[in-house]
Amino acid sequence: MNAFDDLMRHARDTAALGQVAGRLGWDQETMMPRGAAGQRSDEMAAMEGVLHARRTDPRIGDWLAAIDGETLDDAGRAQLREIRRSxxxxxxxxxxxxxxxxxxxSQAQGQWAEARAADDFAAFAPILREVLALRREEGAALSDGGDVYDALLDDYEPGAKAAELExxxxALRPRLVALREAILDKPAPKGLEGTFDEGAQMKLTRQIAKVFGYDMSRGRVDKAVHPFSSGSGNDVRITTRTAPEDxxxxxxxxxxxxxxxxYEQNIDQAYLLTPLGQGVSMGVHESQSRIYENQLGRSRAFTGWLFGQMRDAFGDIGVADEEAFYAAVNRVHNGFIRTESDEVQYNLHVLLRFDLERALISRALEVEDLEAAWNDRFAADFGFPVTRPSQGVLQDVHWSVGLFGYFPTYTLGNVYAGCLHAALRDAVPELDAQLARGELAQATGWLRDTVQQHGGLCTPRDLIARACGAEPSEKPLLEYLEAKFGALYGL
Structure with a gap:
């Protein structure tokens, strides 16, 4: 067992250093002075060099060879699986x-933010070419002659294949398009009216974070251009953004x-700073964020409670009652921005990016043609033109930081969330009554017990299948969307 103990000590120290590197990224997005960008890129490169050396340390191979997995429990064998894979x-x-x-x-992230603010894709294109070239090279090294995109996808959703996701x-696309078209033929519900103090927004948003179970003693809420979550275990930070009119x-x-x-805060503390001490995949991660946001947060029951909180915080908000507020929260409307999209159209935004990034990695599309390809695809899918790059190709941070293969996990997460929601409703019959009182403890507790606490113990598909009692399928998500929006819009 000495080899296993030595291996786990090495893994814990590596994980701790990885958390330090993540904190550098969080700081870059929230508080770092602009003039520090060049130095920060060198710092990030130095940290990655240290981490890469630890991840490739030849002693890991020796330790793995010396360990008899049959002498370990399930968690120990899972630790070996993840360490060997890494x-x-x-x-x-x-x-x-x-x-x-x-x-x-690190450099590209800052240049993307400046280009987005200036609506200037040409200013960002040169460094995006560098990022793309590096990620193509990495994918080729990882793929061993196989599919390069699949090799990159495996970083975010282990075991997934692009052909299976396609x-x-x-199966999703035609029913989503049909639902979108049917809804947009109907009159749009009224939205909120007025200006909403940004300080009051941040106060209310922190209160709601606690309602959903976020432990502020082990986290914090800050502002960033693109909202994100960072960290794991006992230091998990999030960011959001404010707009006075929205x-x-x-x-x-x-x-x-x-x-x-x-998800990160609720992983079993026994896995802290080990390979099992983080979310098992980005698809499973996204299932948690989407079920919190949509099936729980945008439900008729919860929005009834939230309506009262909004009135208390802002006074008259331009809608008369709970039902009008529910319709406003779930209003289906034309828009450019993925993160601001309604549930019906969100996945159409993701599928656009999935197809474009696969084309970029395969060299069927190059950076100089990306903006035009984005605009053409957007017009075809959504029926109106992109008018400036910040509404289109520059709106997401992902490609600037090299996250090719990440986008499909957003839709996969929605699929997983659909499955989990169906199982949650069976497990908690009083769910709507609880949500109407702003009580999330039983719902989030069920997600903690069935998904979150296990961290990386199971493979992604096995984890969802065990939680739901069935293999993941797009059907529960489609049935949920068609039922919810069919009732809202009288379809």
Whole structure:
């Protein structure tokens, strides 16, 4: 057992250093002075060099060879599975390449933010070419002659294949398009009216974060251009954003990120700073953020409670009663921004990105043609044109930081959330009555017990199948959307 103990000590120290590197990223997005960008990219590259050396340490191979997995419990065998997977993948990527990716993506993140603010894709394109070239090189190294995109996808959803996701997404697309078209033929419900103080938004959003179970003694809420969650275990931080005319942007971004954060906070403390001490995949992670945000946070029952909180915080908000507020929260409307999209159209935004990034990785599309390809696809899918890059190709941070293969996990997470919601309603018959009182403890407790506490113990599909009692399928999500919006819009 000495080899296992030595391996786990090494893994814990590596995980701790990874958390430090993550904190550098959080600081870059929230508080770092603009003039520090160049130095920060060097710092990130140096940290990645240290981490890569630890992940490829030859002693890991010796320890793995010396350990008899049959002497371990389920958690121990899962630790070995994850360490072996990380070791094998890390050894396929040269240290030079890992450090260069960290350095360039740190620079690209700042350049993307400036280009987005200036609506200037041409200013961002040169460094995006660098990022894309590096990630293509990494994918080729990881794929061993196989599909390069699948190799990148495996970073975010272990075991998933693009062809399988394409089939699932292909089943989603026609019914989503048909539902969208039927809804947009109906009169749109009234939205909120007025200006909503940004300080009051932040006060309310922190209160709601606590209602959903976010432990503020182990986290904090800050503002960033693009909301995100960072960290794991006992230091899990989230960001949100505010707009004076749109408080939903702040509130629902927060609920979404709280779903991510609660997943990390609720993992069994026995797994802290080990390979099992983080979410098992981005698809499962997204299932938590989306079920918190949508099936719970946008439900008729919860919005009835939230209506009262909004009135207390802002006074007259331009809608008369709980039912009108529910309709406003769930209003289906044309828009450019994925993170602000309604439930019906959200996945259409993701599928656009999935197809474009696969084309970029395969070299069927190059960066100089990306903006035009985005605009053409958006017009075809949504029926109106993109008028500026910040509404289109520059709206997401993901490609600037090299997250090719990440986007499909958003829709996969919605599919998982649909399955979990159906199982949750069976498990908690009084769910609506609880939500109407602003009581989330039993709902979030069920998610904690069935999904979150297990961290990386199970593979992603096995985890969802065990929680739901059936293999993941797009059908529960489609049935939920068609029932909910069919009733809202009288279809």
């Amino acid at each position: 070791f094998e993948r890390a050894n396929k990527v040269p240290a030079r390449l890992a450090a260069e990716i960290a350095r360039v993506t 089939a699932m997404f292909g 408080p939903f942007n702040c509130l629902y971004s927060t609920i979404h990120e709280v779903g991510h954060a609660c």
